[in-house]
Amino acid sequence: MTERVWTGGDLPTFVTHLECSLTGERYPADTLQNLSKAGRPLLARYDLDGLRRALPRKALATRPQTLWRYRELLPVRRTENVISLGEVVTPLIPLRRIANRLAKGGEILVKDEGRLPTGSFKARGLALAVSMAKELGVSAMAMPTNGNAGAAMAAYCSRAGIKAYVFCPDDTPAVNIREIAMQGAEVFLVDGLIDDCGKLVAEGEREVGWFNCSTLRGPYRIEGKKTMGIELAEQLGWQLPDVILYPTGGGTGIIGMWKAFAELEEIGWIERKRPRMVVVQAEGCAPMVKAWEKGVEHAPRWKNAHTFAAGIRVPQAIGDFLILRAVRESGGFAIAVTEDAIAAAWREVAAEEGLLLCPETAATYAAYKQALADGRIRTDDRVVLFNCASGLKYPMAEAGRRLTLGSAVDWRELTRA
């Protein structure tokens, strides 16, 4: 038995190979890969038996509080290729007032991913994807994005010295477009949706050979997002919650966490208990909800996709069957919420708990209330919502009352509300 303890230097990963998520066909690790021959996502596989023997979970105790503390379960081989902007362990923040009001005896925890570099959890996926791109000698990469993924790719690519090209719908929030440009990428505005942008990235890939970093096209963004699941388990003393509500776009997060839980059980760090995984989408773009309700494995493209929660405006997901598999295997469900419910939920949590969510996560809170009302979630459930991005990245309603210096202020009227 080899005892491997990370001291900040090199630490061999336990990655062994890549595997087609549809057919199980094997591909070598440490080579540049995109989709499998069957046109489906590849998943990284590890020597979990070896890992179980080599690494007791208590070995984590002395490691730095970053996602790199799980390096044995991540694919990067050489420390010099780790591209990092300080990926902190994100806090779990209880919504105590709201739980007291709606669900006495239960618990609502928000995992606040807005604290990560570039202000969103896309940093997890892109930290891994760009580190692996560096390890495998990539010099240029491109992606379609609704904003946050592009910002994360731009930032990590600049740090790695890799050229970045980002394609977004032309109605992407301005702050996202500008942060992408500020962080050194070429950014293009397309008069279409994210999958239209994806077609341009694929065309450019054929023409100029950049690496296509679209959602699930390479195996490594999932590995980064997987750390959400490991981190959550560790923070909760290796006891998973009853329910996870996840605002689902391309599904990297839900697929990644589901993969993490399987790996953690296999290495003996958690027991069998799994959370029910709940896919949350907006009524204006709910392909996964429709597929789940119909009981089918694949979701056709959603027409006229619209919602102001930009991160979940994804009309079609290449990993649809993996998302639906996680929902079904976990005994979870898929649920859609209206734009009004999202907007109301956004204000409610910010005003009552002082936590400015992103609208996508506001959708999960709206879904929580809906599911509590229809009995699919119980008041005594321990529920986790992922706050995927800082609320500050989104356009907010105008606010503020004007005061003119020198004119009388009616202080009683001013403090009456």
Ligand SMILES: *Cc1c(COP(=O)(O)O)cnc(C)c1O
């Ligand atoms: C990307 C994104 C999502 C969707 O996450 P997936 O893992 O791709 O399904 C949700 N919310 C925000 C803010 C995002 O940036």
